Amino acid sequence: MKKSKVVLAAGVLGAAAIIMKKKLGNETVTKHLIPRHWDEQEIKERLQDFTQKLAAGEEEVLESFVLGKEGKHFTPLKGQELTFLTARFMSLYKIKGDSRNNLRGVVTYRVATPKKEYTYLLQVARLADGEKLDWYIQKIIQQDHGIKYPNQYLLQLTPVRPNEELCQIETDAGTITLRVFQQDAPKAVKNWRGLAKQGFYDGTPFARVIKDFVIQGGALDGSGEEAQSIYGGYFEDEVDEGLYHFDGAVCFGNHGPNTNGNQFYIVERNHVDQEQLYRMNLPLKVRSHYEAVGGIPELDGRYTVFGQVIEGMPVVRAIASQMTDEKDAPLEPIMIQKISFKKASQN
Structure with a gap:
């Protein structure tokens, strides 16, 4: 019986790969490698082919690409309309053993249906099948259940509506105009509007600036005023509502969750x-x-995004380009003169 199983499997994977498959559970890493462009191309083409055959519902697709019982993770996608998105090495390494069967890697693989996007973290093995070398999915390290595409337009990408409330930050370097997203970050926007109308930010500096990262204002001096808000103290995050840290995003800083x-x-x-x-x-x-x-x-999901700059990014970049000390404090801070609100033009 054992011999028959090997012969049947060899028709799909190859006898040499079968021998390696039995040893995959006891592997010793001997060397870590930097993935080169040909490695990336190989895994991309292999998983593109896998996606195409998975979508076509081909009978032996899982056995042809996936070792052991790991193919069960892909069964729900079989026969669906699939779009290959990306395959990329997170790491590449060699194990002790046959030089034709000793290459392994960890790959992030993304594929989409018309309604969801799926992400898999795969352990892969390059194995010999006669004269041919191919990558096989050895183990599913991590997977999600599919992220649904947003049904609504991403707010940061939509045009400004007539009479939409806009916010203007007047600074020593010029004016920054932003829109705020009341419907997706209501507590944050209410706090921003309330503090601004109280004059809280008037005459305060952008006290921390890092070029190609952020410019930061508010109470940053450790005085205890960091918790000051219209709610009488720290308030909760609004981080899962479809707003992102695109260039020009306006966000609340914090000291951890809900601060x-x-x-x-x-x-x-x-x-x-x-x-x-x-x-x-x-x-x-x-x-x-x-x-x-x-x-x-990388900041998404940790900090509340509540606005987006629509005019004045050159001012933001000028502020970010200032000379600073070792603590990212500007040597000659640019001050906020006033924050006000106005209605967008109807044109």
Whole structure:
């Protein structure tokens, strides 16, 4: 019986790979490698082929690409309309053993249906099947249940509506105009509007600036005023409502979960860290916008985004470009003169 099982499996995977498959549970790492462009191309093409055959519902697709019983994780996607998004090595390494069967890696693989995007973290093995070398999915390290695409337009990407309330931050360097998102961050916007109308920010500096990161204002001096808000103290986060740290996003700083007060920052980065972006589990539309305009996706889910700069990014960049000390404090801080509100034009 054992011999028959090997012969049947060899028709799919190859006898040499079968031998390696039996040893995959006891592997010793001997060397870590930096993935090269040909490694990335190999895994991309292999998982593109896997996606295509999975969508076609081909009978032996799971056995042809996935070792052991790990194929069960992909069964719900079989026969669906699928779009390959990305496959990228997170790590690449060698194990002790046959030089034709000793390459392993950890790969992030993303695929989408018309309604959801799925992310898998895969352990993969390159195995010999006769003269041919192919990558196989060895183990599912992590997976999600699919992120639904937003049904509504992303608010930060929609045009300004006639009579929409806009906020103007007048500074020594010029005026920054932003829109605020009352419906998705109501507590944060109410706090921002209330403090601004009380004059809380008038005459205060952008006290922390980091080029290609953020400019930050509010109570940053450790005086205890960090908790001051219209709610009488810290208030909760609003971080899961479809607002993102795109370039120009306006957000509340905090000291940990649900410690919003009056500290705020404006994102100043017109590019994106691709390595961080690939680690994020984001809908394609969001990731594409990050790639187009820049931002800091690694801050998503930790800080409340409540606004977006629509005019005055050159002012933000000028503030971010100041000379600072070792604590990122400007040597000659730019001050906030006044924060006011106005209605957008009807034209």
